[in-house]
Amino acid sequence: MNNINTNSKGNYNSKRGNTNLNLLNNPKVGEILGSKIPPHSDDAEKALLGAMIIDKTAISKSLELIDSDSFYHERHRLIFDAIISLYERGISVDLLTLSEELNKRKILDKIGGTYYLAELNDATPTSANAEFHARIVQEKFIKRSLINAAGNILINNYDESTDALEEVDRAESQIFEIAEKRFARSFVDLNTLTHQTIEYINQLVERDIKSYTGVPSGFRDLDELLGGFQNSDFIVIAARPSMGKTALALSIARNAAVDANIPVAFFSIEMSDMQLVIRLISAETKVNSHKIRTGKISQKDLSAIVKKIGKLAKAPMFIDDSPALTITELRAKCRRLKAEHGIRLILVDYLQLIHPPKAESREREISIISSSLKQIAKELNIPVIALAQLNRGVESRADKRPMLSDLRESGSIEQDADVVLFIYRPEHYGIKTYDDQLPTEDTAEIIIGKQRNGPIGSVRLYFNKDLTRFDNLDTSRRNDIPPETNDSYYYEEEIEDEPF
Numbered sequence: 001m002n003n004i005n006t007n008s009k010g011n012y013n014s015k016r017g018n019t020n021l022n023l024l025n026n027p028k029v030g031e032i033l034g035s036k037i038p039p040h041s042d043d044a045e046k047a048l049l050g051a052m053i054i055d056k057t058a059i060s061k062s063l064e065l066i067d068s069d070s071f072y073h074e075r076h077r078l079i080f081d082a083i084i085s086l087y088e089r090g091i092s093v094d095l096l097t098l099s100e101e102l103n104k105r106k107i108l109d110k111i112g113g114t115y116y117l118a119e120l121n122d123a124t125p126t127s128a129n130a131e132f133h134a135r136i137v138q139e140k141f142i143k144r145s146l147i148n149a150a151g152n153i154l155i156n157n158y159d160e161s162t163d164a165l166e167e168v169d170r171a172e173s174q175i176f177e178i179a180e181k182r183f184a185r186s187f188v189d190l191n192t193l194t195h196q197t198i199e200y201i202n203q204l205v206e207r208d209i210k211s212y213t214g215v216p217s218g219f220r221d222l223d224e225l226l227g228g229f230q231n232s233d234f235i236v237i238a239a240r241p242s243m244g245k246t247a248l249a250l251s252i253a254r255n256a257a258v259d260a261n262i263p264v265a266f267f268s269i270e271m272s273d274m275q276l277v278i279r280l281i282s283a284e285t286k287v288n289s290h291k292i293r294t295g296k297i298s299q300k301d302l303s304a305i306v307k308k309i310g311k312l313a314k315a316p317m318f319i320d321d322s323p324a325l326t327i328t329e330l331r332a333k334c335r336r337l338k339a340e341h342g343i344r345l346i347l348v349d350y351l352q353l354i355h356p357p358k359a360e361s362r363e364r365e366i367s368i369i370s371s372s373l374k375q376i377a378k379e380l381n382i383p384v385i386a387l388a389q390l391n392r393g394v395e396s397r398a399d400k401r402p403m404l405s406d407l408r409e410s411g412s413i414e415q416d417a418d419v420v421l422f423i424y425r426p427e428h429y430g431i432k433t434y435d436d437q438l439p440t441e442d443t444a445e446i447i448i449g450k451q452r453n454g455p456i457g458s459v460r461l462y463f464n465k466d467l468t469r470f471d472n473l474d475t476s477r478r479n480d481i482p483p484e485t486n487d488s489y490y491y492e493e494e495i496e497d498e499p500f
Contacts, residue, residue, distance in 0.1 A: 039143040040072035044136035049076060050124025051133065052083050053098060053117070058130035059087045065134045070141040075111040078102070079120075095121055142178060149174040169328040172335055176379065215262055215345045215383055218255025220472050221459035225448055226419065229345065229383035233452075234374040236351070236413055238388040238402065239423035240395065244444060245387045246271065247468040248423060249347050250279055252385065256345050257315035258284075263343040264317045267330060269353040273321040283469035284308045316341065324355040327372040338380045346380075348373065350387035351413070367412040374416040388413055390422075400429050404449045420450040425463065434460075443473060 051058040063084070068077040082101045086093050095117055102108040102117075111117075153171045156162050214228025229235055239245050249266070256262040268276055282289035285308045287301045297305075318337055322329065330348070337343045348354070351373070356365035370386075377384040390406045402422035407414040414420065424447055426440040433439055444463040448456045462473040 038072070038147055039140045041136050041140055042073070044133045044140070045071055045073060045076045046120055047124050048130060048133040048137055049079055049083070050120040050122075051127035051130035052080075053093055053095065053121050054124065055127035055130070056087065056093060058127040059083060059093070061131045062134045065131070065138050066141065070137050072140065072144070075116070078105075078107050078111050079117070145178045146175075149178065165326065165328045165332075168332055172332060176335075215256055216260055217252050218259060219446075219459070219461055219470070222446055222461075225455060225457055225459065226451065227454065229385065230418075230453070231381045231383060232378045233383045233418040234370075234377045234416055235383060235385045235419040235421065236388050236407075236417040237385060237421045237423065238390050238407060238413075240390050240400075240402070242428060243423040243425055244463060244468065244470070245389070245423060246349050247279070247463070248444075248446075248470050249349055249385065249387055250276060250468075251283070251470040253317060253345070253347050254280055254283065254315075257317040258312060261316065262345060263337075263341050264345045264347065265334060265337050265343045266317060266319045267325060267333075267346070267348045268319060268321045269323065269325050270349055271321065273319045276319055276321070279468055280312060281305055281309065283464075283467050284312050286467060288466055289468065318343065325353075326355045327357065327369055330354065331372070331376055334376055334380060338382070344382050346376070346382060346384045348384070348386040350389060352389055370413045370416045400424070400426075401445075402447065402449070414450070417450060418452040419448070422447040422449050444470065 048058070048062060052062060068080045068084075071077045071080055079098070079102070082098060082105065083093055086097055086101055091097055095114070098117060099108060099114050102111060108114070149171070152174070153167070156167055156170070157164075212223050212226075212228035214226065214230040214233075216223050216228045217226070237245055237248060246268075253264045253266050257264045266276070278289055278292050281287070282292055285301070285304045287297060287304060291297045291301065292305075318341065320333060334343070334346055351369060352366065354369050356362075357368055373384050373386050388407070390402055394400055394402055394406055401424050404414055404420065407420065424445045425443070426434065426445070427443070431440055434445075442463055442465070444461050445458050446461060447458045450456065460473050462471040463469075464471070
């Protein structure tokens with residue numbers, strides 16, 4: 001064959017005999033597995049490389065599925081890298097250019113010389129099956145990755161100094177990373193995308209006018225501004241104590257689970273699951289929560305509870321009230337709930353109460369928690385809402401309306417959040433009317449302080465202190481305010497620790 005050094009055949013054979021057939025990332029894994037050879041396909045790797053030498057379309061197809069790490073044999077990884085380098089520089093790939101590239105890298109002899117390249121070329125008469133061979137290479141790589149991950153899990157857990165929960169998190173992360181590589185998305189042509197988009201728009205038009213692209217909060221004006229809570233978004237609801245953070249979060253969870261039948265996970269680090277359910281029952285039945293807690297309810301109230309409880313019980317809401325919840329535990333539970341129940345919304349009450357990892361300062365601890373919650377939202381591709389308590393700085397100024405600057409001492413919350421909502425109840429500070437002269441009684445202003453992909457602004461909601469429940473409010477007529485209960489007025493202030 002022209003331009004092929006036949007003297008390299010002996011060098012190729014010697015290299016072939018020295019090929020490392022137990023190539024796993026962690027050498028200790030090899031010790032555990034003994035002489036077992038990891039999954040691989042010599043034929044598929046050779047056929048794929050041969051196809052890439054004779055047809056550049058095979059290169060582009062392969063790049064959508066694999067990279068150099070996907071190859072089992074080191075020589076194949078080196079050849080693949082050289083081919084990709086030529087391809088990216090616009091140089092035609094053939095035996096001559098590939099040999100020159102490998103020679104420049106001083107690895108031509110290492111891969112078995114020009115004789116081995118010629119063998120790859122001769123063994124592949126057509127590139128028609130390149131994608132099929134690439135998928136075989138990918139499949140074997142995934143299996144080796146799983147074996148390697150399992151070996152690492154085994155080694156790490158024999159080490160008595162490691163933390164068990166951290167190892168669970170590390171193990172899950174490794175498996176998810178492997179899965180993400182397997183299901184990496186390829187390019188889609190514009191014709192296909194436009195048809196899919198038109199179909200999606202038609203579905204939106206045909207849906208109820210109150211439907212939104214994201215998970216609805218159940219509050220009309222807020223959903224109009226946000227479009228619902230979007231997948232992979234990290235949303236922070238921040239306020240001073242006694243503004244109704246838990247009440248708003250629980251109202252959002254209830255609206256999604258009960259009205260929209262959307263699976264919701266609610267992590268309550270501050271209140272017990274029983275306390276939350278009592279609040280839900282109170283809001284649903286309009287029976288004073290204090291009377292429910294103390295058992296001082298009438299037969300009429302009891303009948304109302306029994307009548308409404310069925311609808312609430314069927315709602316796909318999952319409550320976890322684990323105390324001292326760590327971010328590692330939270331991530332593991334969210335992954336399991338997503339896999340087993342398909343949750344589409346996560347709420348955490350509240351951020352500063354998550355048990356922090358060890359860090360040099362409280363601000364750094366909060367930053368780690370905040371960035372971890374954002375990672376969970378991205379990994380699971382669902383919105384994560386975390387409540388956060390603002391520091392005392394709000395109280396020291398004349399205008400008590402919260403601002404983004406009030407979050408800046410709270411680690412990286414402002415930076416990590418895609419959406420920041422503030423709860424402001426002027427009535428709490430003795431203010432009788434808003435700037436537009438509408439009364440503040442039984443209302444709350446929800447301020448959108450940040451929205452990465454949309455407008456900022458504010459909306460007003462009705463807040464029933466007696467039921468600790470938020471509802472839609474028509475600020476011009478107030479004709480949709482839920483009817484008041486006959487219970488005597490009772491409102492227990494939320495007592496919350498300061499975050500710093």
